[in-house]
Amino acid sequence: MGLTGPYRSPALGGLAVTLSTEWAVAWLRGAAEVVAENRALLIDLDRAIGDADHGENLDRGFSAVVAKLDAGEDPATPGEVLKNAAMTLMSTVGGAAGPLYGTAFLRAAKALGDAVEVGPHEAAAMLEAARDGVVARGKAEVGDKTMIDAWTPAVESARTAAAAGASAGEVLSAAANAAHAGAVATEPLVARKGRASYLGERSANHRDPGAVSTAMILQAAAVAAGSVNL
Amino acid sequence: MKKLINSPRAVVAESVEGFGRAHADLVTVHPEPLFITRKDSPVSGKVGLVSGGGSGHEPLHAGYVGRGMLDAAVPGAMFTSPTPDQILPATIAVDGGAGVLHIVKNYTGDVLNFETAAELAEEEGVTVRSVLVNDDVAVEDSLYTAGRRGVGGTVFVERLAGAAAERGDDLDAVAAVAQRVVDNVRSMGVALAACTVPHAGVPSFDLAEDEIEIGIGIHGEPGRHRIAMEDADGITARLLEPITADLALTAGDRVLLMVNGMGGTPASELYIVFRKTVELLEAQGVKVERSLVGNYITALEMQGASISVLRLDDELVELWDSPVHTAALRWGA
Numbered sequence: 331m332g333l334t335g336p337y338r339s340p341a342l343g344g345l346a347v348t349l350s351t352e353w354a355v356a357w358l359r360g361a362a363e364v365v366a367e368n369r370a371l372l373i374d375l376d377r378a379i380g381d382a383d384h385g386e387n388l389d390r391g392f393s394a395v396v397a398k399l400d401a402g403e404d405p406a407t408p409g410e411v412l413k414n415a416a417m418t419l420m421s422t423v424g425g426a427a428g429p430l431y432g433t434a435f436l437r438a439a440k441a442l443g444d445a446v447e448v449g450p451h452e453a454a455a456m457l458e459a460a461r462d463g464v465v466a467r468g469k470a471e472v473g474d475k476t477m478i479d480a481w482t483p484a485v486e487s488a489r490t491a492a493a494a495g496a497s498a499g500e501v502l503s504a505a506a507n508a509a510h511a512g513a514v515a516t517e518p519l520v521a522r523k524g525r526a527s528y529l530g531e532r533s534a535n536h537r538d539p540g541a542v543s544t545a546m547i548l549q550a551a552a553v554a555a556g557s558v559n560l
Numbered sequence: 561m562k563k564l565i566n567s568p569r570a571v572v573a574e575s576v577e578g579f580g581r582a583h584a585d586l587v588t589v590h591p592e593p594l595f596i597t598r599k600d601s602p603v604s605g606k607v608g609l610v611s612g613g614g615s616g617h618e619p620l621h622a623g624y625v626g627r628g629m630l631d632a633a634v635p636g637a638m639f640t641s642p643t644p645d646q647i648l649p650a651t652i653a654v655d656g657g658a659g660v661l662h663i664v665k666n667y668t669g670d671v672l673n674f675e676t677a678a679e680l681a682e683e684e685g686v687t688v689r690s691v692l693v694n695d696d697v698a699v700e701d702s703l704y705t706a707g708r709r710g711v712g713g714t715v716f717v718e719r720l721a722g723a724a725a726e727r728g729d730d731l732d733a734v735a736a737v738a739q740r741v742v743d744n745v746r747s748m749g750v751a752l753a754a755c756t757v758p759h760a761g762v763p764s765f766d767l768a769e770d771e772i773e774i775g776i777g778i779h780g781e782p783g784r785h786r787i788a789m790e791d792a793d794g795i796t797a798r799l800l801e802p803i804t805a806d807l808a809l810t811a812g813d814r815v816l817l818m819v820n821g822m823g824g825t826p827a828s829e830l831y832i833v834f835r836k837t838v839e840l841l842e843a844q845g846v847k848v849e850r851s852l853v854g855n856y857i858t859a860l861e862m863q864g865a866s867i868s869v870l871r872l873d874d875e876l877v878e879l880w881d882s883p884v885h886t887a888a889l890r891w892g893a
Contacts, residue, residue: 417644417645420643420644420645420673421593421643421644421645421646424643425669426668426672428672428673429643429644429672429673429675429676430672432644433676433679436676436680467672467675467676468672
């Protein structure tokens with residue numbers, strides 16, 4: 331089950347059984363890469379139904395995350411990596427996406443706690459905590475044409491995969507695929523939250539940029555699980 | 561665009577630096593990340609009050625840092641919310657052990673960023689309560705769906721909650737005073753001419769020479785409707801009517817009245833509006849017990865005014881009259 335879509339397909343395989351601090355670092359670096367590669371796409375999607383800054387803002391934020399990783403000391407746990415990223419995203423992304431992604435990474439970090447190794451159930455719980463954080467902050471529901479339309483299917487697929495005995499890497503892979511499908515499925519929706527909601531019916535026939543960026547970021551998590559800890 | 565600035569990007573930092581120099585007896589400016597605290601903070605045992613928002617509304621919020629009002633102000637970029645990495649250290653800096661109240665104007669960016677900062681502060685062991693100010697009665701028919709905006713009533717919330725904190729109320733009690741103010745204050749504004757955000761360089765909206773926007777927000781967001789220019793008494797009646805209706809003011813009510821300039825309106829005109837507002841309220845049997853007239857919450861150099869009315873009770877009058885010493889509001893101290 332590979333990803334198809336307008337952005338880079340991950341090369342999955344050799345998925346990690348558990349996730350390490352190196353995985354978390356690789357996730358963020360990968361997310362920065364995929365966001366940078368798709369900066370123009372995210373801007374175009376946002377121009378159609380928003381204010382055309384999503385690609386620019388996320389690129390700036392994840393570039394800052396990478397700069398911090400390059401400059402700082404190596405964090406001890408995956409949770410610490412994600413918490414540092416959360417703080418950087420909050421201060422650099424701006425708009426609504428800054429606090430939303432900042433909260434997602436913050437809650438993910440909190441869910442992982444001090445764990446050095448993250449197993450499949452913990453990975454699913456991490457995604458669920460992140461999703462719950464976005465919901466708590468943004469008050470959006472599935473079908474509102476927001477990033478929740480990618481997050482919630484991702485969480486559900488991750489839970490299902492973990493329950494079926496998948497490895498942590500497979501859990502992330504399942505989440506990424508579901509997030510991508512969720513992002514694609516936002517296309518016909520009429521936005522009920524966020525700036526696009528001001529457009530009413532005119533917001534239909536466009537993919538939601540927040541859902542697309544969520545799918546990209548979760549894809550990077552899965553790719554990172556395949557490229558480290560082999 | 562003609563402005564007394566050096567560079568659009570440096571406006572907020574240079575302005576706050578100057579503010580800090582001018583009021584060094586009252587405040588400390590923390591440059592990176594940017595926030596302003598009361599000189600003697602944290603005040604041990606006192607609830608800390610933190611507010612903030614986009615810059616361009618001066619004297620809000622930094623002008624209200626000091627005894628009897630805010631402990632910290634967190635300025636964002638022009639008309640843009642501050643971020644949690646600013647709000648969090650401001651919150652920690654003013655926690656005197658009794659917790660911190662966040663006073664947040666109801667705009668999506670402000671709400672999301674303050675909520676996130678509150679969550680982070682709780683993790684750091686600071687107890688945080690938040691109150692949302694949403695006093696703008698114009699918003700029913702505005703383009704925006706996030707609910708009523710926070711405007712002039714914010715000044716009253718900061719002052720009255722600040723007074724409650726100063727007299728030693730605990731966090732729940734201070735939050736309750738703030739919420740009581742929110743529940744009893746309504747505002748409405750008018751724009752005669754737009755403002756220009758420095759980095760945009762052009763006016764935020766276009767109004768013809770003979771047009772005004774009734775129900776304008778403090779960032780130039782659309783209001784209820786655009787009408788032909790009228791005289792001051794006519795405009796005043798249009799602003800006051802939805803306020804008194806929404807507050808359901810009746811004969812015998814006592815109120816605090818603010819006639820606020822948006823930044824580009826002379827005091828003489830604000831007093832003309834005040835004169836008519838008092839006349840209309842008195843005709844309804846409403847008594848104006850306290851008042852403010854001047855530039856208290858602005859939108860850069862926007863030409864226009866807003867009216868804010870707060871229904872008073874004995875306790876709120878007492879809190880209002882207690883000593884306050886800030887850069888923009890001072891009496892009894």
